[in-house]
Amino acid sequence: MKLGRSLxxxxxxxxxxxxxxxxxxPTLYAFNISLQNRTLSAPDADYxxxxxxxxxxxxxxxxxxxxxxxxxxxxxxxxxxxxxxxxAIAMFEAATPRWRNVLTLLFIIxxxxxxxxxxxxxxxxxxxxxxxxxxPVRAITGETPDILASPLGAMLAVAFVDVWQWGPVxxxxxxxxxxxxxxxxxxxARIDRCKRWEIHVFITLPMLKLPLxxxxxxxxxxxxxxxxxxxxxxxxxxxxxxxxxxxxAYSQGFIExxxxxxxxxxxxVMLVLTVVMFTMIWKRLNR
Amino acid sequence: xxxxxxxxxxxxxxxxxxxxLPLVWTLLNAFKTNADLLVSTPKLIFAPVWDNMDYVLGxxxxxxxxxxxxxxxxxxxxxxxxxxxxxxxxxxxxxNRATQEAQFFALSLRFLPPVxxxxxxxxxxxxxxxxxxxxxxxxxxxxxxxxxxxxLSVPAFERVPIAxxxxxxxxxxxxxxxxxxxxxxxxxxxxxSAIAFSFILVWNEFLLAMMLTTSxxxxxxxxxxxxxxxxxxxxxxxxxxxxxxxxLPPLILLALVGTxxxxxxxxxxxx
Numbered sequence: 001m002k003l004g005r006s007l008x009x010x011x012x013x014x015x016x017x018x019x020x021x022x023x024x025x026p027t028l029y030a031f032n033i034s035l036q037n038r039t040l041s042a043p044d045a046d047y048x049x050x051x052x053x054x055x056x057x058x059x060x061x062x063x064x065x066x067x068x069x070x071x072x073x074x075x076x077x078x079x080x081x082x083x084x085x086x087x088a089i090a091m092f093e094a095a096t097p098r099w100r101n102v103l104t105l106l107f108i109i110x111x112x113x114x115x116x117x118x119x120x121x122x123x124x125x126x127x128x129x130x131x132x133x134x135x136p137v138r139a140i141t142g143e144t145p146d147i148l149a150s151p152l153g154a155m156l157a158v159a160f161v162d163v164w165q166w167g168p169v170x171x172x173x174x175x176x177x178x179x180x181x182x183x184x185x186x187x188x189a190r191i192d193r194c195k196r197w198e199i200h201v202f203i204t205l206p207m208l209k210l211p212l213x214x215x216x217x218x219x220x221x222x223x224x225x226x227x228x229x230x231x232x233x234x235x236x237x238x239x240x241x242x243x244x245x246x247x248x249a250y251s252q253g254f255i256e257x258x259x260x261x262x263x264x265x266x267x268x269v270m271l272v273l274t275v276v277m278f279t280m281i282w283k284r285l286n287r
Numbered sequence: 288x289x290x291x292x293x294x295x296x297x298x299x300x301x302x303x304x305x306x307x308l309p310l311v312w313t314l315l316n317a318f319k320t321n322a323d324l325l326v327s328t329p330k331l332i333f334a335p336v337w338d339n340m341d342y343v344l345g346x347x348x349x350x351x352x353x354x355x356x357x358x359x360x361x362x363x364x365x366x367x368x369x370x371x372x373x374x375x376x377x378x379x380x381x382x383n384r385a386t387q388e389a390q391f392f393a394l395s396l397r398f399l400p401p402v403x404x405x406x407x408x409x410x411x412x413x414x415x416x417x418x419x420x421x422x423x424x425x426x427x428x429x430x431x432x433x434x435x436x437x438x439l440s441v442p443a444f445e446r447v448p449i450a451x452x453x454x455x456x457x458x459x460x461x462x463x464x465x466x467x468x469x470x471x472x473x474x475x476x477x478x479x480s481a482i483a484f485s486f487i488l489v490w491n492e493f494l495l496a497m498m499l500t501t502s503x504x505x506x507x508x509x510x511x512x513x514x515x516x517x518x519x520x521x522x523x524x525x526x527x528x529x530x531x532x533x534x535l536p537p538l539i540l541l542a543l544v545g546t547x548x549x550x551x552x553x554x555x556x557x558x
Contacts, residue, residue, distance in 0.1 A: 003380055004462035011373035011466075015433055016389055018370055022430045023396055029407035038410075087302055094295035105541075106303055109310070112537040114491035116508045117530045120515070121313050124523055132312060132329045139328065168306055196291065224400055228493035232512055246402040246494065253406055254498065260406060267403035278398045282391070 027271065034265035040258030052265035062266065064240055065248040069224075072159065072244055076223045077216060079163045084170030084215070089200055091175050100175065107168035115165070119232035122161045123148070151241030154234050158242055161229055166219060177211050178204055210285065217281055224274060245270050310534075316527040324524050339528035343514075349529075352510040355421060356490065359506060362425045364486045367432025371485075372478055374433075375440030376466055390441060396434040404430065405498040412499060419501045427495055432485045439481035443474040480544040487537045507533055 034052055038045035056062050087107075091100055110118065125133040128144040137145050147153040181204060189199050205212070227246045230236060236243030236251065243251075245266065253263030316324055318335035343349055374393075378386045408427050412418040447470050455469045471478070496506045511529040515521050 003377065007462040007466070008377045008381060012377040012386070012389060015370040015374035015437065016392075018429065019393060019396065019433055022426070022433075023392075023399070025411070026404050026407040027399075029411060030403055033407060033410055087299070090295040090298050090302075094292045095299060099299075103299065103303060106306055108541060109538065110306055112487055112491075112541055113534050114493070114508055114511075114537070116491075116493055116512050117534045120511070120526055120530050121309050124316070124527070125309060125312070127523075129327065130325050130329075130523070135327070135329055164305070164309075168302065171302075221397055225494075227401065228508070228512075231493070232515070246400060249402045249406070250494075250498070260410065263402075264406050267400065267406050270400045271403040274400055275395065275398050279395060282394075 030264050030267050030271070033261050034268050036261050038261040038264075040254070040260055045261065048261075052262050053269070055262070056265055056269065061240060061243070061248060065243050065245045068155075068240075068242060069244045071155070072226065072242075073220055073223050075155070075159045076162045076166075076226075077219045079159065080166045080170055080219050081212070081216060083163055083167030084174050085205070085212075087168065087171035088174035088178060091171065092178050092204075093196060104172050104175070107172045110165045111169040113165070115226075115228040116232055118161055118165050119229050122157070122164070123233050126157055148234055149238055151238055154238055154242050158226075158229055158233050161233065162223065162226060166222065170215060170219070173215065174208070174212070177208050181207055213285060217278065217285070221274075221278060313527050313530055316524065317531045319524055319527075321522075321524055324527075339524040340532075342525050343528045343532060348505075348510055349507075352505050352507045355424075355500075355504055356507040359421055359424045359428065359504070360486055360489045362421075363428035363432045363489050364482060366425070366429055367436045367485050368482045370429075371433045371436030372440050372471075372482075373466070375437045376444050376470060378437065379441045379444035390437070393434040393437040396430055397438075399430075401494040405495050408495070409498050418499070419504050421504050424496065424499055424504055424506070427499060428489045428492065431488055431492065435485045435488060436481055439484060440474075440478050443477035443481060444470060446477070447473045476544075483540045483544045487540060490536055 035047055035049055036045040037048045037051070091103060095103060122133075125131045126147045128134055128146040128149075129138075134145050134147070137143060147157050185203055185207070186199060189203055194202075224246075226244060227250070230242055230244055230247050231250075234242045236247045240248075249263045249266040249270070252266065253260050312329075315331075315333075317339055318337070319330070319333055320336050320338065323330050323333040374389070378390045404427070408423075409418065412420075412423040415423075417423040451473070452465050452469055455465050460468065491508065492506075493508045493512070496509050497512075500506070500509065511526075511533050514526050514529050
């Protein structure tokens with residue numbers, strides 16, 4: 001394939017230069033700030049080297065945020081995959097091509113909505129006095145259940161909204177993957193009188209192992225961007241039950257103390273954790 | 288029909304309702320008075336009013352945020368397309384170590400936690416005296432738009448048959464003419480849906496906008512989230528109206544490139 005001598009450089013060069021600057025400058029800057037004791041109120045600062053990092057690992061709230069983030073990742077990724085695979089199989093088995101098209105379009109909608117909107121839609125539905133979801137409980141028992149006020153309820157409710165946004169679109173992607181599989185193994189299994197669930201458990205899903213793992217990775221990356229959801233629905237509450245790392249960094253850096261260096265240290269820890277982890281997994285997958 | 292099929296269909300209907308009902312409900316709520324909205328038993332039948340929409344559309348902060356959102360997103364997406372689409376073409380057409388690394392690098396920007404970008408960016412823009420300005424937000428958003436445009440346009444160009452590009456070259460078209468007159472028009476639909484997707488991503492973006500703006504450059508999601516803090520009680524009717532307005536652009540884009548997006552998804556499967 002010949003593209004001429006200048007075209008690759010002219011086409012690829014500017015984009016790469018811009019991306020490298022946009023990635024490297026903030027990263028180095030974040031590291032630099034995290035070595036100081038900068039606050040939002042005072043412009044000048046001294047280098048305190050690794051004091052912020054040492055303080056972080058003695059900070060119970062930081063360790064809590066780390067734990068909450070881990071729970072959040074595991075909960076949302078696994079629930080999204082279960083919903084995605086389940087709905088995909090249901091569409092594959094029981095929907096006609098026309099219905100598949102309708103559902104495809106419908107299932108793409110939630111993920112395209114601004115997360116702020118999805119959060120508000122459900123926050124109002126979960127409202128103890130006026131919500132539509134809590135209405136049956138009100139009507140039957142007369143109580144006003146406040147889901148977002150209990151630690152477990154809040155976590156599950158926010159995770160539910162995340163899965164509501166991502167599960168359906170994953171179902172669409174998995175359905176398209178299943179449709180693209182070669183039909184012969186499935187037919188052979190049918191001739192051998194396999195039950196339908198056996199076909200999926202032993203044939204289609206194992207055949208889709210690699211793309212499914214990539215999807216898990218994609219969801220794990222997107223789950224890290226849950227700040228808007230948590231911010232609107234719970235603000236990390238009740239207490240610190242849903243305070244993820246980005247929520248805690250935000251409140252340390254902006255709301256409570258303005259400790260921008262401390263927050264930056266947290267951001268660097270997050271950055272190193274995620275970039276190293278995801279890069280290793282991704283490279284391994286695509287080898 | 289087998290009972291299993293029936294159960295699966297029921298499941299699908301349930302899922303479809305679960306997706307659709309909250310949206311329809313929000314749309315209805317946007318046209319309710321507080322007396323109709325804040326009731327224990329949800330009301331299906333009510334006299335619709337335009338007050339909430341009026342209030343939202345009439346606020347100066349909203350119109351300014353709308354302008355900010357439109358300007359910031361358009362520029363970020365435009366710059367992302369101008370830089371990203373040609374880069375994607377090179378990555379799709381030349382397969383070697385360097386371009387593979389470039390493609391992975393574009394993807395890996397998505398691994399960066401937004402907070403880790405927002406905090407240093409804030410300090411940088413404060414230092415340059417550009418904090419809370421549109422250009423600052425546009426440049427920050429280019430991290431998102433350039434990388435996602437590259438990432439989604441590469442498969443678009445890989446789908447363009449090499450044979451027609453070869454034929455154009457035999458007809459003595461230079462490499463640039465081949466790109467602008469052959470490859471780009473052929474891949475047009477998918478490239479457009481990639482660009483539309485990058486627009487939706489920055490239109491929905493929240494964390495960066497919140498940390499990098501305080502008054503002048505606030506975008507629409509920030510204003511919408513602030514509406515929940517007006518006074519003591521949450522103005523749910525107004526909030527619902529804001530949610531509807533904020534959700535419209537992504538839905539309109541989905542309708543516009545619906546077919547394009549559909550083919551983009553089937554591409555993923557054929558890889």
